Amino acid sequence: MPTYTLSGVTRNANGAPLPSCNVMVFNTSDEAFLGESTSDGSGAYSVTLSSSTSACFAVAYLTGSPDVAGTTLNTLVPVTIPDPGVGGSWYWLGF
Numbered sequence: 001m002p003t004y005t006l007s008g009v010t011r012n013a014n015g016a017p018l019p020s021c022n023v024m025v026f027n028t029s030d031e032a033f034l035g036e037s038t039s040d041g042s043g044a045y046s047v048t049l050s051s052s053t054s055a056c057f058a059v060a061y062l063t064g065s066p067d068v069a070g071t072t073l074n075t076l077v078p079v080t081i082p083d084p085g086v087g088g089s090w091y092w093l094g095f
Contacts, residue, residue: 004078006048010039010060012068017043019067021060028074049078071082 010021021039025047026032034056039045049056057074061067 004049005046006049006056006058006076007044008058008072009043010045010062011043018060018062018068019043020030021045021062023047023058023060025049025056025058028057054078 007026010018010023012018019039019041021043022036023039024036025034027034030092032072034049035047037045037047039060045060047058053072054077058076059069059076060071061069068072
């Protein structure tokens, strides 16, 4: 069964990468929890999802002073993109 990877970069209000955020992914239709990750030092994160995932959204949170939080649109959907480098396919979620 193929999987999909939701990946992105957490950023602050000025657009600078924001490291160490907890990123949680939820199913749009019933708000079921699908997975989570922590953004790295460059703000990059990646969450692996099952192939049965339909529309979803991500919520990011960073504890601090002040706390910082944000969310994506709730219309992220899985797509398959050919990988010309190896002749196979890789999967991701996009807007």
